[in-house]
Amino acid sequence: MKILKTRNTFSQHFLFILSLFFVINTNLDINAQEKFKVVLDAGHGGKDPGNLGNNYLEKDIALKIVLTTGKLLEKNKDIKVIYTRDDDTFVELDERGNIAQREKADLFVSVHCDAFTKAEAHGISTFVLGLHENKRNFDIAKRENSVILMEDNYETRYEGFDPNSPESVIGLTLMQEEFLDQSLIMASLLQKNFVNNLNRKDRLVKQAGFLVLRNTFMPSVYVEAGFLTNKKEGAYLNSKEGQEGIARSIYKAIVEYKKNLDENVVVEVRPEPKIEKEKARVFKDVNFKVQIASSSKKVELKAYNFKGLKDVSRAKLGSHYKYYYGNTSNYNEILKMKNQVKKKGYLSAFVVAFKGEERISVSKLLKSSKNN
Ligand SMILES: [Zn+2]
Missing domain, CATH: 3.30.70.1070 (Sporulation related repeat)
Known part of the structure; x- marks a missing residue:
């Protein structure tokens, strides 16, 4: 303070302007923080078509759903949308997580379509990263994870991860543990919207080891939007109506999720978390x-x-x-x-x-x- 008194008016002005600069700067920072960043991840792309149930292309349908969701979200000035891909390109699984990491995203939503050997299987499910509770969930993760076999150096990139080994998945789940509660809330909101707004069959919130969620240090969910292998559902997913319906439901769930966070609401979407109960593998004696x-x-x-x-x-x-x-x-x-x-x-x-x-x-x- 002593020094200031001896300064001339110029330096006092300078200090004032300098302090103003800091005020503006802090405000800018606050504004920047307020944007809620959502990463929308369209599964597959480029040389990886995803599943080809009824000759549909999973990669195209996932992309259309994601782009429509993004357009709806972008109208909200508080939300920033980041795409892992917005065209038909191949993006490695770990790069998808890296994109989310670099952006310090608040939420990661990956969109896919399901497939099954039995044509009657239908319905929509949302996964969070965890130990697969049963063979079916493991098979879905295995199919979706196997894309790494198309990537260069996958052995070193994924530190020896073997998509065919149920044990390989266990290491993945630790990374997502602290975000599990929030991921489950988001997954429940998605399922609620799919079922209530679109009348889709509820295949519940589930856990499985999806490699793409490995590097996402944020609440992350994985939507299997329906079965391309089911004639009726495949046609729905391939239609504009279907894609817009799914996109609108994802949009609504994200807005609801953000609102809950903003208002610090403790969400109890369902009386009991409707996560599929772990099938106990108990061996007598x-x-x-x-x-x-x-x-x-x-x-x-x-x-x-x-x-x-x-x-x-x-x-x-x-x-x-x-x-x-x-x-x-x-x-x-x-x-x-x-x-x-x-x-x-x-x-x-x-x-x-x-x-x-x-x-x-x-x-x-x-x-x-x-x-x-
Ligand atoms: Zn997929």
Whole structure:
């Protein structure tokens, strides 16, 4: 302050203008933050046509739905729309997430069409990233993820991700965990709009391991807008009426979602989250455990911390002591426990199974249950 008093009027003016500049600048920043950024991701594109049910092109239908949704959203001055593609080009799965990342988007909506071997299958579902609860959900994710096989260097790009392995998906889900609640709200709003406005068959909110959601660090949903393999639904999705209907419902759900966020409303879209209940894969007389370590040394369980894991058990197999976490006959439960253990730093932990005292093969067990 002392210094200021000695300054002439010019520098005082200069300071005033400078401070004004900062005020304007801050305002600009606030305005910039207020725009709600939505990434609209039309599935497939270019050399990847998506599914070809009834000779329709999934990539074209997804694009038309997305562009129509975008046009509706762009009328709202508080919303910025970002497309991962707005024409018939091939975009790698990880690049789609990167686009959303770079834009620091608030929401990621991926649009696809479903396909099934049985022509009567129809209806609309919205997925959030998670462990597939059943084979059907895994098959959808597998089909959609397999596009990476068309990409260059997919082995390194996706760090050894194998679209054909159910286990490969588990690592993906951790990234989306903190956004799961918001993603579920968005998914419920979408399903509500599809079912109430368009009278589509509700195939519910589901979870599966979609690779495109891997790099989206924001609430993210994946719409399977209906089955091209169903004659009636395929024709609907290929029609202007169908595409506009789906687009309008997506638009409405996004506006509703944003409004809830703005008003800080705690959304309870349904009395109970209508997420498909996990099919328990319970095996009678089998005990699953997570093996966290193997050592020739016998460690006193009570004296050792095991990175904070409680109730670690020990068994001697041959010359080595094995250390296990968890004990359950539910395979899904043990997969969750394996995730916990890995998060604690036991990166090479894996699931083992016992029948009585005897160690049995997990993969054989899972295979035999599938055949039943
Ligand atoms: Zn698709």
